[in-house]
Amino acid sequence: xxxxxxxxxxxxxxxxxxxxxxxxxxxxxxxxxxxxxxxxxxxxxxxxxxxxxxxxxxxxxxxxxxxxxxxxxxxxxxxxxxxxxxxxxxxxxxxxxxxxxxxxxxxxx
Amino acid sequence: xxxxxxxxxxxxxxxxxxxxxxxxxxxxxxxxxxxxxxxxxxxxxxxxxxxxxxxxxxxxxxxxxxxxxxxxxxxxxxxxxxxxxxxxxxxxxxxxxxxxxxxxxxxxxxxxxxxxx
Numbered sequence: 150x151x152x153x154x155x156x157x158x159x160x161x162x163x164x165x166x167x168x169x170x171x172x173x174x175x176x177x178x179x180x181x182x183x184x185x186x187x188x189x190x191x192x193x194x195x196x197x198x199x200x201x202x203x204x205x206x207x208x209x210x211x212x213x214x215x216x217x218x219x220x221x222x223x224x225x226x227x228x229x230x231x232x233x234x235x236x237x238x239x240x241x242x243x244x245x246x247x248x249x250x251x252x253x254x255x256x257x258x
Numbered sequence: 259x260x261x262x263x264x265x266x267x268x269x270x271x272x273x274x275x276x277x278x279x280x281x282x283x284x285x286x287x288x289x290x291x292x293x294x295x296x297x298x299x300x301x302x303x304x305x306x307x308x309x310x311x312x313x314x315x316x317x318x319x320x321x322x323x324x325x326x327x328x329x330x331x332x333x334x335x336x337x338x339x340x341x342x343x344x345x346x347x348x349x350x351x352x353x354x355x356x357x358x359x360x361x362x363x364x365x366x367x368x369x370x371x372x373x374x375x
Contacts, residue, residue, distance in 0.1 A: 184361040186303075193353055193365040194295075194303065205363065237303055241360035245317060247293070247305040 151176045153238055153250035161258040168225040170253045172238030177218045184239045185214055185223045187232075188252075194237065198223065225255070233257050260284030260364065262292070262354045267369030274344050278369055280337040280354030287311065287330055291357035292337045294328065296350035297368075304350075307339060308357065322348075344373045 152175040162168055172183070180201040186194040196205040198214035201221060211226045225232055238250040266278040280292065294306040307318045307328040316328050327340040337354060351370050355362035 182360065186362075188303075193367050194355075194362075195365065196361060196363050199359070199361040199363075239303075239361065245308075245315065245360075247308070247360075249303040249305065252302045 150246070151178065151240055151248055153240055153248055155236075155238055155250035155253045157253060158251075159254045159256060161256050162228055163258045164228050164230055166228050168223075168228055168232070168255050170223040170225075170236055170238075170255070172216075172221040172223070172250050174219045174221070174240060178221075178240050180217050182241045183214075183216070183221050184241065185212075186237045186239060187234050188237065189234045197236075228255070230257075262356060262364060262366040264352060264354050264366045264369040267352065267371045269372045269374060270344055271375050272344060272346060272373055274373070275340070275342045276344065276371060278339040278341065278352055278371070280339075280366060282335045282337070282356075285356070286332075287335050287337060288332060291315075292330075293355045293357055293362060294326075294337075294339050295353045295355055295362070295365075296348075296371075297353070298347070298350045301350075306352070309337065341371065344371075346373050349373045 154173045156171045183201045185198040188194040213224045235252045235254045237252050240248045263281045291310045293308045309316045309328045325343045330337045351368040353368045354366045356364040
């Protein structure tokens with residue numbers, strides 16, 4: 150079973166700064182099968198990025214995804230007030246399994 | 259409006275049962291697979307179960323396999339999750355999520371299940 154480890158657990162930044170979130174898989178993951186979700190308090194998760202690089206409908210272009218193999222990154226260029234939230238990476242496997250990382254909280258410094 | 263709406267949550271004693279519903283609107287369950295994902299209070303997301311669009315594939319997370327059953331009523335465009343032998347650790351918000359190419363593009367607001375004596 151592939152385990153996803155996100156780091157850091159909490160990221161304290163100011164509006165306007167760049168956020169770099171990491172998601173590391175215990176085994177190599179196809180880049181076609183990595184997604185990122187944003188969750189705000191009291192709300193459902195929302196798809197941000199799928200297939201490692203592709204922005205979902207409505208995702209601002211300040212969000213970008215990258216990576217391959219076991220290391221994947223979500224970058225937020227120029228944090229806006231509405232970006233402070235928890236972010237989860239997700240692997241969807243060709244063996245039809247779905248795994249989430251434990252989440253990274255981006256908080257206002 | 260394209261959405262999924264969960265219902266059926268509540269408070270149940272350990273060992274009890276509950277049936278959750280996920281009503282789809284704006285699309286049909288025969289065109290999309292749908293998943294259940296849960297989130298314990300203050301914790302992260304945990305994948306629970308999936309039913310494929312053609313009902314040929316269903317699967318469960320290890321922590322619920324043998325206790326939970328996923329099904330649907332096509333005539334009502336509604337997905338169900340039958341929860342049995344409930345444990346305290348099953349306490350969570352249960353979300354329904356639509357599958358597009360194996361990632362989840364549409365989520366409901368969730369329904370809270372509390373297992374407590």
